[in-house]
Amino acid sequence: MATDVAVPALGESITEGTLAQWLKKPGEAVAADEPIATLETDKVSVDVPSPVAGVLSETLANEGDTVAVGALIARIDEKATAGATPAQAAAAATTNPAGAGENPQLRGSEHAPEPTANGDEDAITTLSPAVRRAVLEHHVDPSKIRGTGKDGRLTKDDVLAAAEAAKAGGPVHEPEARAPAPTAPPPQSAPQPAAKVQTGERREERVKMTRLRQTVAKRLKEAQNTAAMLTTFNDVDMSAVIEARAKYKDLFEKKHGIRLGFMGFFVKAVALAAKDVPAVNGSIEGDEIVYHDYLDVSVAVSAPKGLVVPVIRNADRMSFAEIEKTIADFGKRAKEGSLTVEDMTGGTFTISNGGVFGSLLSTPIINPPQSAVLGMHRIEERPVVKNGQIVAKPMMYLALSYDHRLIDGREAVTFLVRIKEAIEDPTRLLIDL
Structure with a gap:
């Protein structure tokens, strides 16, 4: 049958x-x-x-x-x-x-x-999302790795072991002769045979854009063409948050089974600021403005094939532990390629953390139909004046890009100042101030 x-x-x-x-x-x-x-x-x-x-x-x-x-x-x-x-x-x-x-x-x-007759080599061509990511990250040729998984398939450990062997200068084991793998082309930086390399030779490679990358490109350009986009900046002293994490991180992890990160503070701060400036959590539909009495935060996450934005639903009603657990789960599943369409649908506001990649300052692009996005950046010690004294403080630049058709400059600046106040004095998050 x-x-x-x-x-x-x-x-x-x-x-x-x-x-x-x-x-x-x-x-x-x-x-x-x-x-x-x-x-x-x-x-x-x-x-x-x-x-x-x-x-x-x-x-x-x-x-x-x-x-x-x-x-x-x-x-x-x-x-x-x-x-x-x-x-x-x-x-x-x-x-x-x-x-x-x-x-x-x-x-x-x-x-x-x-x-082919060799089942093990057949299975090598089957790459899971996690294995594909490892191949791209470590620049190894999957056709040269012997799989140890079920039916001879490649596992992430196989790729990591091959990468370590390459770093150590180990021998490269060529597989038996077979047709090129149709489903997993080697990464762009994969080494070419030495015999074919000529001094001064210039090469190009054309790779078709993935469906996800095409969509990201289209939506980002659409945002620039449609919205009256503007960015306002501020900086924030991270001392209080750093001290709170250092003081409570062990107790927090022991009780909730998850680390206390920075993102939880910023999500809570955005929820607090959105109460004072609801337009930042709104959107334009035709000739109407839609105001949301809930906060669904899209968190920009790097995935093997591009940027994805899973959504933390009802973030304004969640505890620190619930926020951190949700973010950790999104990060893990993004690397594995197991996020679902439902995880990505919706969102009323976006937070993008370029600081994890070392970004000092940027102008993020809003994610339509949302009207604003908050950009976080790296923390670094800088000289600032406190009580008439020049002192070194762990500072972070914040950027708020927004649709000026809906959000006035005064509202954007007020929203960013509310976030700054909440981060520099986290007690405000507890007493809703």
């Missing part, structure tokens, strides 16, 4: 995605709910699970194809046995009436790569 695999619902307003990678090949066994492919949408990567246990009998779309929600992309034969060739598995599926109803629009692209 053959079961069709269709593109699942990808989230509100998302009607299609790009088939980024096949995680299984025809003839391979799959378990129920086991991912067989990865789809890229405008916001996140989504795994497509197998609805049943069996053998992947055929694929109906190629990597790189754009597929609509509900389109058939594969078939699972519940009666076939693992190890069958793609042709045998496909033949077994098409002899069953359940194979009827194939998608004619995708049928023409059915050209799955033939597996």
